[in-house]
Amino acid sequence: xxxxxxxxxxxxxxxxxxxxxxxxxxxxxxxxxxxxxxxxxxxxxxxxxxxxxxxxxxxxxxxxxxxxxxxxxxxxxxxxxxxxxxxxxxxxxxxxxxxxxxxxxxxxxxxxxxxxxxxxxxxxxxxxxxxxxxxxxxxxxxxxxxxxxxxxxxxxxxxxxxxxxxxxxxxxxxxxxxxxxxxxxxxxxxxxxxxxxxxxxxxxxxxxxxxxxxxxxxxxxxxxxxxxxxxxxxxxxxxxxxxxxxxxxxxxxxxxxxxxxxxxxxxxxx
Amino acid sequence: xxxxxxxxxxxxxxxxxxxxxxxxxxxxxxxxxxxxxxxxxxxxxxxxxxxxxxxxxxxxxxxxxxxxxxxxxxxxxxxxxxxxxxxxxxxxxxxxxxxxxxxxxxxxxxxxxxxxxxxxxxxxxxxxxxxxxxxxxxxxxxxxxxxxxxxxxxxxxxxxxxxxxxxxxxxxxxxxxxxxxxxxxxxxxxxxxxxxxxxxxxxxxxxxxxxxxxxxxxxxxxxxxxxxxxxxxxxxxxxxxxxxxxxxxxxxxxxxxx
Numbered sequence: 001x002x003x004x005x006x007x008x009x010x011x012x013x014x015x016x017x018x019x020x021x022x023x024x025x026x027x028x029x030x031x032x033x034x035x036x037x038x039x040x041x042x043x044x045x046x047x048x049x050x051x052x053x054x055x056x057x058x059x060x061x062x063x064x065x066x067x068x069x070x071x072x073x074x075x076x077x078x079x080x081x082x083x084x085x086x087x088x089x090x091x092x093x094x095x096x097x098x099x100x101x102x103x104x105x106x107x108x109x110x111x112x113x114x115x116x117x118x119x120x121x122x123x124x125x126x127x128x129x130x131x132x133x134x135x136x137x138x139x140x141x142x143x144x145x146x147x148x149x150x151x152x153x154x155x156x157x158x159x160x161x162x163x164x165x166x167x168x169x170x171x172x173x174x175x176x177x178x179x180x181x182x183x184x185x186x187x188x189x190x191x192x193x194x195x196x197x198x199x200x201x202x203x204x205x206x207x208x209x210x211x212x213x214x215x216x217x218x219x220x221x222x223x224x225x226x227x228x229x230x231x232x233x234x235x236x237x238x239x240x241x242x243x244x245x246x247x248x249x250x251x252x253x254x255x256x257x258x259x260x261x262x263x264x265x266x267x268x269x270x
Numbered sequence: 271x272x273x274x275x276x277x278x279x280x281x282x283x284x285x286x287x288x289x290x291x292x293x294x295x296x297x298x299x300x301x302x303x304x305x306x307x308x309x310x311x312x313x314x315x316x317x318x319x320x321x322x323x324x325x326x327x328x329x330x331x332x333x334x335x336x337x338x339x340x341x342x343x344x345x346x347x348x349x350x351x352x353x354x355x356x357x358x359x360x361x362x363x364x365x366x367x368x369x370x371x372x373x374x375x376x377x378x379x380x381x382x383x384x385x386x387x388x389x390x391x392x393x394x395x396x397x398x399x400x401x402x403x404x405x406x407x408x409x410x411x412x413x414x415x416x417x418x419x420x421x422x423x424x425x426x427x428x429x430x431x432x433x434x435x436x437x438x439x440x441x442x443x444x445x446x447x448x449x450x451x452x453x454x455x456x457x458x459x460x461x462x463x464x465x466x467x468x469x470x471x472x473x474x475x476x477x478x479x480x481x482x483x484x485x486x487x488x489x490x491x492x493x494x495x496x497x498x499x500x501x502x503x504x505x506x507x508x509x510x511x512x513x514x515x516x517x518x519x520x521x522x523x524x525x526x527x528x
Contacts, residue, residue, distance in 0.1 A: 026312040162354055165310070166324040173312060191384050202384060209383050212281045213351065214310045242284035243311065 007058045007267045008045070010217065010238055012249040016049040017144065017177070019071055025246060027177040029217040032184040032208070037221035037234040039181045040081075040089060041265040043146060046179060047086075048095050050074045050144045051102055056093045057267055070102035072176065073139045077106045077131070079149035089263060104138055106131065108153075118157045128167040135174050142176040151182050154207055155200045161207035184208060184220075215241030217250055221257075233259045235270070276352070276399050277407040278379045283428045285378040285409055287448065289348070292376065296346070303340035305347045307331070309354040318348070328359060332366045339373070349377035357395050364402055406433040412447060429456055 010016050018027075033039045049055050051070040076086065083105045090097050097103045108115075108127075115130075117123045135143065147168075154164045172178050189205040196202055212218065218241050223234045237254040256268040279285040296302060297317055306318040314320040319338055323331050339345050347367060355363050367375060385394050400406060408431040430453075432444040445456035480488065 169312075169324050197386050202386060205384055209281065209380070210310070210353070213284070213380050213382075242281060243286055 007269075008055060008255070009251050009253070010219075011245075012251045015248075016055055017046060017053075018245075018248050019053065025216075026172055026175065027216045027245070028172065028211075028214055028241070028243075029177065029179045029219070030211055030215045030241070031179065031181040031219045031221065033181065033221040034183065034185045034223065036223050038259075039148075039221055041259055041263060042219070042221065042236070043076075043148065043179075043181060044086070044089050044093055044095075045265070047074055047076065047090060047097075047103070047146065048093050051095065051100075057265055070100075073102045073104070073141055073143040074146065075104045075106065075135055075138070075143045075175075076146045077108060077148070077171075079108050079112065079147075079152040081148065082107050082109050092263060104143075106134070109149075112153070116153070116157060121157070121159050121163060124153065124157055124159050124163075124167060128170050132170045132174060135171065142174065144177045144179065145171055145175040146179045146181070147171070148181045149183075150180060151188075151204055151207065154203055160197065161203055161210055164207060165210055180211065182208065182211070213242050216243050216245050217241050231258060232256050232268075236267070276377055276379055276403040276405070277409060278381045278396065279409045280380070280382040283409045283411050287428075288407065288409060288430070289350075289376075289378065291448075291453075293348075301343055303338075303343040303345045305335060305338055305345065307335065307347060307349045309349070309351050311350050315348075323349075324354070328355070328363065332363065335367060336369065339369075341372075343372070345373045347373065347375045349375065351380060352377040352399065353380050353383050353395070357398070360395060360398055361402065404435050407431070408433075412449075 008016055011018060031039050031042065045055060045057055050072060051074055053071050078086070086105060087097055097105070115123070115127050135145070150164070150168065153159075154161065159167075168178075168180075183204075187201075189201060189208060191199075191201050191205045197206075218239050220237045220239070221234055222237070224232055234257060235254055236257050238250065239252050240250045254270045256270050258266045258268075260266070277285045277288060293315060296304065304315075304318040306315045306320045307323045308320065309323050312322075321331070321334060326334065335347060352360070364375065367373065379396060379399055381396065385396075410429045410431065412429045428448050430446050430448060432446065434442045434444075436442065446453045447456045448454075
């Protein structure tokens with residue numbers, strides 16, 4: 001897949017989401033963000049790249065030609081947004097997902113607490129068993145699974161980070177790659193004063209560090225350290241995780257990015 | 271020898287490469303029954319009996335592992351992360367696994383994970399493991415600067431501290447550097463011991479340096495407290511000589527010149 005035009009490169013072969021080479025590996029990728037650096041634009045971009053191998057960032061026209069056949073199937077699980085939100089933002093990038101067979105959106109935002117009882121760990125386990133079955137029924141092929149806001153489930157129920165991770169493992173096993181987006185605001189992970197296993201700060205800190213020990217790739221979206229700027233929203237850094245990719249090499253890099261009012265993003269080399 | 275070896279790592283310096291290195295040495299050895307317990311990874315290791323431990327309750331897991339022991343061979347249990355065993359069950363987990371002398375456990379402990387304090391048991395997981403294990407391999411970043419996680423700083427090369435406790439009680443400690451897939455003995459940087467006088471160069475208009483002849487005299491100079499240390503027999507006598515300027519009131523019963 002030639003991708004010379006795009007500016008965002010995650011791997012040294014200029015690709016963003018690896019395709020066929022890594023089907024045998026169960027990859028785990030983490031996107032961390034803070035308040036003010038929402039990853040929606042990046043998730044849109046990664047969905048587009050997973051489906052079609054294209055990338056509509058830094059291009060003047062957002063109506064790119066889409067081939068009818070998608071590269072791999074994508075399952076998007078969100079605890080923070082509904083389908084409408086992503087359908088419209090993906091449409092802006094020229095990706096039609098309303099009747100797309102390769103794209104499945106699982107909304108765990110709208111009716112989460114109808115399915116999960118916060119004090120009942122079994123209900124969380126059942127939720128993931130149902131998800132596993134749903135994904136198994138959907139595709140023969142190993143899909144790429146996006147999970148947005150899993151920390152919301154962790155913090156709103158009584159499950160521990162270890163229990164949450166073993167639930168996540170159920171989905172991870174079915175997929176070729178999991179892309180998890182998670183908040184990492186300092187206030188949420190500061191354990192200096194709340195060092196107790198039931199405190200949200202402790203739970204999220206523990207959860208994130210455990211995840212960081214199993215990731216292949218880490219992407220961090222951070223605001224500028226020097227303060228707010230009109231022409232830059234933040235920095236996007238790409239770094240290797242603790243477990244290396246076997247078949248590909250990550251191009252560790254840092255970009256500056258700008259998300260404008262119409263939600264279109266631009267990347268700049270740093 | 272029944273033993274458990276523990277390697278401790280952080281996010282910056284993962285034990286992945288070290289475990290891979292150990293595996294590459296072990297893979298050809300047929301006289302070892304190898305069992306891999308995975309809590310956080312999915313990749314199966316060839317020639318190992320692979321167990322996905324995250325989906326099994328702890329008691330069943332112990333039973334399952336013990337049932338896989340081969341009494342005619344040495345048994346090696348490799349655990350990808352011991353951080354998934356609750357602290358209050360950790361010592362039981364290890365003692366239940368080491369049932370005889372043929373068993374060795376190699377496990378990784380992630381030191382970057384937070385530990386919470388338990389009021390009745392003021393013992394951290396790391397301390398507990400340090401007491402139990404017969405060898406500890408600490409993985410440290412090779413470059414001091416890479417202690418802060420920055421882009422382009424993921425450590426490929428790292429330093430290890432290898433501590434081995436012998437049965438006699440003697441502890442051996444070694445340091446190695448892992449550079450380009452090879453372990454080399456680590457030599458402490460001597461930069462800090464260099465002559466600090468170079469730092470004074472150009473800072474002042476007068477001379478702060480010590481000449482070599484002055485240094486010899488300085489080294490041979492006997493300081494007063496050296497003399498005091500030889501006063502063993504008098505065992506700490508306070509010698510006070512009353513001088514004319516000292517204001518001593520003979521009528522005051524509480525004032526004692528000695």
